[in-house]
Amino acid sequence: MRAIELFAGAGGLGMGISEAGFKPARIVEWDRWCCDTIRENRAAGVASVAKWPKPIEGDIRDIDFSGFEGKMELVSGGPPCQPFSLGGKHRAHDDERDMWSEAVRVVREVRPKAFVFENVKGLTRASFATYLSYIVHQLSHPEIKRRRGEDWSDHMARLERHHTSGAHRTDGLEYNVVYRVLNAADYGVPQRRERVVFVGFRNDLGIEWAFPRETHSLDALLWEQCHSGDYWDRHKVAKRHRPDLRLHRRGLSLLEAPAELPWRTVRDAIGDLPDPERDPIAAARRHNHRFQPGARSYVGHTGSPLDEPAKTLKAGVHGVPGGENMLCYPDGSVRYFTVRESARLQTFPDSYRMHGSWSECMRQLGNAVPVKLAKVVAENVARHLREAA
Template identity: 70%
Template sequence: MKAIELFAGAGGLGLGVGRAGFRAVDVVEWDRWCCDTLRENRARGAGIIRHWPAPREGDVRGFSFTQFEGKVDLVTGGPPCQPFSLGGRHRAHQDHRDMWSEAVRAVRETRPSAFIFENVKGLTRSTFQTYFNYIFLQLSYPEIVLRSGESWLDHRARLEQHHTSGIRTGLSYQVLPPKVLNAANFGVPQKRERVFFVGFRSDLGLEWSFPRETHSREAMLWDQYRDGEYWDRHGVSWRARPVDPRASDAAMRLRERPAELPWRTTRDALAGLPDPELLPKGCADFPDHRFQAGARSYPGHTGSPLDEPSKTLKAGVHGVPGGENMLRRVDGSVRYFTIRESARLQTFPDDIVFHGSWTETMRQLGNAVPVDLAEVVARSVKLQLDYVNARSGRA
């Protein structure tokens, strides 16, 4: 099955979609550092990216997608999220970086069987509720376009009238109520919440629901404080095991082992990587695994604990924030995550390398979708499309 990847960034969403069984036929990204990352990994033959076309670098508003009309099964992307991010300026539709209308245009021009779009949890804040609903309606009826001189509020009113009329002529999509997914609940070693918009073309007559969560905090606590399997797996002796009284108390209140898998922790993610402070300078055995000096802890910026999923990695409007991109060791000391460690927290494969300075690369990673979370969502979509193809005899 063929897919188009918009606002590709460093490739997190696209890698997950590729793992789920889709083949990218178009990749669009405006940032040159991200494009360099994609180009280098493509040239190196890194994983799925080696099969991707060269990224179209530039402003999506200058690109057409009509050549793919009726030829792709899926359109995916993460429209720039700074207008809605808790770390941004919250300007939403007034922000020139708001690219939701371009995502809708790509759907209109290609008429895919389905789409997957994601964004930051901040988009679901009550402040943006009206615009949030506007995005939902545009994705549902992509052929009802904004008229010249029409305000977005008037356009939204027209879309609402069409929605309530019951008329379903032209291109339309069944869009599930968007849902916030916590990546940690799907096996990602990071507490990262993203909102997903998933839609299927109405004529396909499909019923779909978001994937069920597979991992839980309770299962992690059982592993750590009830049977100790977690510490055994990491070779941590009884004497060296840290104890969090509140976590231990929560574990002792559990009556039976949870059915889910344990949350994956920062320690899980970093397993097999040496301490970057101990590596010889210039060591090339571990790409992108270089020590970055200058980390310090202060109130509100204490770093990610080793034995929980990490905090949400963030890009930041003015560079990398202090606390979210630091590791807090058991003894309370902190250091910055290396690029490779951050990539692992975002579940990028180790053969993927990144272009740019540490700050620039951390921005790429802070904006990315965890690869494993993208795969879970995309795989569930592909199962539905496989069903359609089997039903129509195209399998």
């Protein structure tokens, strides 16, 4: 099955989709550093990207996709999310970085069997509710284009009238669209990272679809930590070094082991890596695994505890936000995650090298989709497309 990847970033979403069995025919990304990262790993033969086409480095608004009409099973991507990010300025449709209209244009030109788009959880805030509905209506009816000079709210009204008229059921390009906020930790990613994911199937395929069920849970982790002790045994943590969990009400209230797998923690993800501060020579043998000085804890920025999934890694508006990108040891000391550790928290393989300075690499990772989360969704989409063929 063939795919087109838009707004590829550092490659997380595209890698997960490739691992699910899709073969990208075109990769588009405007950021030079992200393109350098993809080019470097492609040239190095890293699995999942080795057979990718060369990324097109440029503005998507200048690229014509009509030559792919009817030839692609999937279009995917993460339209720039700054207009909706909790760390941004919340300008939404007034922000020139809002690329949702371009994502819809590509769907209109390519007419894929399905699409997968993702964005930040902030898009689902109450203040953006009307615009979120506008996005869903555009994705559902991509041929109802916005007219020159037409305000987005007027376009929204036309889309609503078209949707309720019934005419769309027999004529034109239409997609059945669902969206949901997914917590990556619920699917085996060692990070509490919530993203809103949009999935649409072309209406003529008659596909019925729902998001994959969660496979991991906090309660399963608490059972292993508070009851069975399996978590501490697995990491060979002596009883005298284990935290006192006798006051953990949720953990102690559990009466039996949950059916799900436990949430993966920071220790699960990076516990086998050499400490970059205490053993810099061994750490230097790993790609992108160098100690970064200057970390400090302050109110609201206390780092990610070692024995929980990491907090959401963030790109930051003005440099790297230290509180979200720090490791917090059980004794309360903190340090910045290395690029390699951050890549593991985003489930990139160790062979994947990030290109650029520490802050630039962390920006790329802060904007990325966890590879594992992308793969889980894409595998489910791929299975339904095969069954409908």
